[in-house]
Amino acid sequence: MAAPQLILASGSPRRRELLDQIGVRYQIVAADIDETPFPHEAPDALALRLAREKAQWVWQQSDKTLPVLGADTHGVLDGQWLMKPKDEADACAMLLRMSGRSHDIYSAVVLCFEDSCLGALSRSRVWFRHMQEAEIAAYWASGEPRDKAGAYAIQGLGAVFVERLEGSYSGVMGLPLFETANLLKQFGLSIGSR
Template identity: 50%
Template sequence: MALILASASPRRRELLRQIGVSFDVRAADIDETPQPGESPADYVCRMAREKAAAVASGASGECAVLAADTTVVIDGDVLGKPRDALDGLAMLARLSGRTHEVMTAICLCRGEESSERLVVTRVTFATLDRDLCEAYLATGEPWDKAGAYGIQGLGAVLVDAIEGSYSNVVGLPLAETWRLLSEHRIPTGLGGSGE
């Protein structure tokens, strides 16, 4: 069973390779606008489902499609990718000295079947001053990342603690992804039977 990753994220590609998965990449092009009144958990699950479905609709029936969506949530609000420096600065100031949640939904489509998982990690930021926030934004690292930071890069210095899956914060919860692939008998570096 061939696997397609419905994501252009270099971090997700790297994480999948880390667990020995062979795959092709086809990024999904969908509208990522939240619906009115939609909870953050419902939003990321819907995004993962829609990405998987969009790519699966153009794929051979012999392929499985894995999609994921990650967002940062604080006070019930979804923080997407920063639009500009002021937006990034506002996000970092809001996260400073506080605990937020990183939610990733993963969805695997195989033929008419689909399975999904939602993983939540709690991340606590150090108290950040404006100079540090501006210096971090000037590196260019935050621009393509939800919440304006990347824990796997320079953004690691902003984080005091995490509770839960580290790889989830990077963009793909590996333990849950491995189990999902194994349940569907998709080979990984540890086999594909889940047994």
């Protein structure tokens, strides 16, 4: 097996799937940072800051031989963060608020190596169809929304709620591939070389 090209500063299975999809070889070192938003922090600034902090934290722990890729994704509706649900009631309330409306997803990626950190941001808008309380309850019972920001997975059963998407599908999943590929090229890393 070929050597890794970079370190992924995330334990997210979705980010691994997306890097696999574009043929990037990586090793995983999950970052351990405080992800609390600053008061009045804008969604784009938060996503970029956290992606950078994750990459820098892992870079500091590494042997400094491989670039480190950090990523962060957040959803926003009516100026409120769409976080991972605390419980069933929280998930159902969140999904009901999104029913028949659009919400924004901010997905940032940062690549750090030596003295350089470059970042990029993807902003997407997702429209949900109108949902019934019974189908939201059934979705919760599937187990899928439990650990997902916004209480849904666009790449899973949650796709049936998505009426349309403007922006990056992979960004909504958690790693905007267009922006990621551009950063990798800037650092001289190849794509599709698995």
